[in-house]
Amino acid sequence: MEKIIEKPKLSKATTKRLSLYLRCLKGLEKNGVTRIKSSELSKMTQVGSATIRRDFSNFGELGRSGYGYNVSDLIKVFSEILDTKEEKRIALIGCGNLGQALLHNNFRRNENLNIVCAFDNDPLKIGNELCGYQVHSIDEMDKVLKQEKITVAISTVPSQNAQQAIDQVVENGITAILNFAPDPLVVPENVHVHYIDLTSELQTLIYFDGQ
C-alpha cells in the first residue's frame, strides 16, 4: 500500500457512500476487526454488495477473492480521498442553537476542518463570545472573511434571510457552502451548495420504516 493513490473522478453518490464506508470501517477497526467481505459491509451499511464492489473498483485491486478486504488498507485509501490535506478555514453564519452546536463540536475529529469565525445579526450576540468565538456582525463579513482567509461557509440562517447572507458570502469569493435551510439558493455555477435538510432525512427514514 505504498503507492500514491490517484484521486479518481467520483460521483456525489459514490463520495457520500465512501464516507459511510469509512465510518463503518473505523468502527470495525476500533473493535479489532482486520478484514471484511463486501457482503458483511453490505449488511452494516445497507448498501448492496454489487454497489460496494463497484465503488471499491474505482481504486484498483483492493480485495482478494475469498479473502475479502483488509480493513486498515481500505481506511488508508478512503481517508486519502476524503480527508483534506490542507486546513479548511470555515465561517459560520448564524449562531442560533444549531450554529452553537456546530461551534461547540467544530468537527473536532478532523483536524483540518476548522470553524474560525462566526457571524450573526442579533445585536445581543454581536461583539460577545459564544463557545469561545467572538460573534461578528453580518456587516463585518467582507472584512473578516478576507482577514481570516475563509474558503468554506456553513449557513444556519433561516430560509427567509438565507439568500441575502449567501449573496454576501459568494461576493467574497467563497465557492463551498453547507446550508441548513431547506429552500434552494440561487448561486453562480462555480459555487457548490450542499444542503442538509433534516425534515427530508427524517422523511426518508420514516418511508423506509414503513416498508
Add this chain to the structure above:
Amino acid sequence: MEKIIEKPKLSKATTKRLSLYLRCLKGLEKNGVTRIKSSELSKMTQVGSATIRRDFSNFGELGRSGYGYNVSDLIKVFSEILDTKEEKRIALIGCGNLGQALLHNNFRRNENLNIVCAFDNDPLKIGNELCGYQVHSIDEMDKVLKQEKITVAISTVPSQNAQQAIDQVVENGITAILNFAPDPLVVPENVHVHYIDLTSELQTLIYFDGQ
C-alpha cells in the same frame, strides 16, 4: 391527477432525490414557475437529466415530450409519497445545543412530524423545561415512550454513550432512529437507523469544491 398514487418500491437513493426534487419544486412554485423540463431541474439539483427521468418514471407518465413537467402535479405526487398521513410521535434523546435546535424547530413545516418528549442525563436539565418541553431522565424512558406512544427516536447522544441509549430505545419497540453520532450502532435487523454525519457532509462538499 385525481387517481390514487400507488407507492412504488423505491431505493434509498431515489427517495432522497425525491426529497430534493420536492424542495426545489416547492421553491419554483413559490416563484410562480408552473412547468419545468428535466434539463432545468437537473441544473438546479445537480442530478443528471437521465436519472431524473428514470426517477420520475416510477410514477407513470408525469411529463409530456417537449412540454416538460407540470410543477404542481409533481409536488402533489412526491408529497403523496413522502409525507406521512398519520402523526409521527418522536422522542428526542439528548438535549444539548443540537437537541435544543431540534426542539426549537420541531419540523414545523410538516405538521405530522412532532417531537413530543425529550430526554437527557444531565441532572441540571432533568425536570426542567427546555424550549417548552419538560426534560425527562433517561431512567424514565421506558415509561414515557409507552405513555406518549412514541414510534420514532432522534438521538443526539455523543458516540461514547449512544449505543446504551439506543439499546433502551430499541427495547421499547422503536424501529426508526435518526442518529447524529457518527459511529455505527448495533441494532436488530428490523430497526432502521439513519445517520446524519455532519463531518461527512462537509467532506463531500469540499471534495466537490476541489474538483
